[in-house]
Amino acid sequence: DTAAPHLANVTILATGGTIAGSGSTSTTTIGYTAATVGVNSLIQAVPELNKVAHVTGEQVFQIASENMNNEYWLTLGKRVNELLARPDVDGIVITHGTDTLEETAYFLDLVVKSHKPVVLVGAMRPSTALSADGPINLYNAVLLAASHEAVGQGVLVAMNDQIHAARDVSKTNTSTPDTFKTTELGMLGYIQGNHPYFYHRAMRKHTADTEFDISKLQSLPQVDIVYGYANMGPAALNAFVAGGAKGIIHAGVGDGSLANKVKPALVAARKQGVLIVRASRVGQGIVARNGEANDDELDFVAADTLNPQKARILLMLALTRTSDSKEIQRIFYTY
Ligand SMILES: NC(=O)C[C@H](N)C(=O)O
Numbered sequence: 001d002t003a004a005p006h007l008a009n010v011t012i013l014a015t016g017g018t019i020a021g022s023g024s025t026s027t028t029t030i031g032y033t034a035a036t037v038g039v040n041s042l043i044q045a046v047p048e049l050n051k052v053a054h055v056t057g058e059q060v061f062q063i064a065s066e067n068m069n070n071e072y073w074l075t076l077g078k079r080v081n082e083l084l085a086r087p088d089v090d091g092i093v094i095t096h097g098t099d100t101l102e103e104t105a106y107f108l109d110l111v112v113k114s115h116k117p118v119v120l121v122g123a124m125r126p127s128t129a130l131s132a133d134g135p136i137n138l139y140n141a142v143l144l145a146a147s148h149e150a151v152g153q154g155v156l157v158a159m160n161d162q163i164h165a166a167r168d169v170s171k172t173n174t175s176t177p178d179t180f181k182t183t184e185l186g187m188l189g190y191i192q193g194n195h196p197y198f199y200h201r202a203m204r205k206h207t208a209d210t211e212f213d214i215s216k217l218q219s220l221p222q223v224d225i226v227y228g229y230a231n232m233g234p235a236a237l238n239a240f241v242a243g244g245a246k247g248i249i250h251a252g253v254g255d256g257s258l259a260n261k262v263k264p265a266l267v268a269a270r271k272q273g274v275l276i277v278r279a280s281r282v283g284q285g286i287v288a289r290n291g292e293a294n295d296d297e298l299d300f301v302a303a304d305t306l307n308p309q310k311a312r313i314l315l316m317l318a319l320t321r322t323s324d325s326k327e328i329q330r331i332f333y334t335y
Helices: 039-044 070-086 102-111 134-145 235-242 263-272 310-317 325-332
Strands: 011-017 054-063 091-095 118-121 154-158 162-165 189-192 194-200 223-227 247-252 275-280
Touching: 011 039, 011 070, 011 134, 039 054, 039 118, 054 070, 070 091, 070 102, 091 134, 102 154, 102 223, 102 310, 118 134, 134 154, 134 189, 134 194, 134 275, 194 310, 223 235, 235 247, 235 263, 263 275, 275 310, 275 325, 310 325
Parallel strands: 011 054, 011 091, 091 118, 118 154, 223 247, 247 275
Antiparallel strands: 154 162, 162 189, 189 194
8 A cells, every 4th residue: 555644535335237247359349248357356456446545455255236136225325325334434335237227226225334535436347348437447446436526426427527416317228338427416526636626515305314124124124116108907915915015116108107007096995004116117207295196195206306216115114114104205206
């Protein structure tokens, strides 16, 4: 460690993904193997990290992020909270596959109990590829996690020289390095010339200001997503309810409309105690309470601007606190 003594202490928690992937040739950008390179190799590949922080690496798990699950989230969230409670840890970077990176970021945004920076980062090209994006993304993420500008900003995503808020960012392209976008609500800023620049801040409550506590949880309640489309019927919904779902995210068409063929099954599920959240498959815009459906009468919850996969996370955490739908609606307008 050749870093200067005044530098921040940043822990890199590695979880796998393409940033830790390797392919058979330098032009292999699909059909490579994710989650093969260990955290020490990721750090050694970027000696410039030593100029911006005292970096420590820890391999939390090693998976492609399509295999992310609730148990991994609880393990990761607890580890982040343990580390951030220590006075000798100033910030955390999490290397992660990009497929579910936005979900992990939002989960941590809701359960991390600290104002210290937490930054998620990934790559779209494996470490062996020409112009691999992992090393520069990792450098930017460590720079951001070591900065005073990132303190109190909630969990951040650093990709492609941009800074995004966990709640609102999404993966928008299957393969290009500029895939992470906060399309309409807007990203928070840029990283340029070894400096983070912020222009916006997240408005909803996050990190140290949330009401969620995972420290004693061993599991999360089952919440599933049903996808809306023309000719949709109730079969998937009924299967999830029969399979034990405590909550359902209805990723409806438009602004969360309910098809006549599906609505009775949603009402029946709610009568059995299953929480129903109306979200949208569209990707942008509000699903408003009592907008496209009478949520007061149906006892449903509106997702506001959360996409279905993030609404699932908020509903799981809400269900660890309450099963009252009005209280859960308050939670959906708070985070
Ligand atoms: N670019 C990536 O990281 C994709 C990979 N399938 C993952 O999410 O682990």
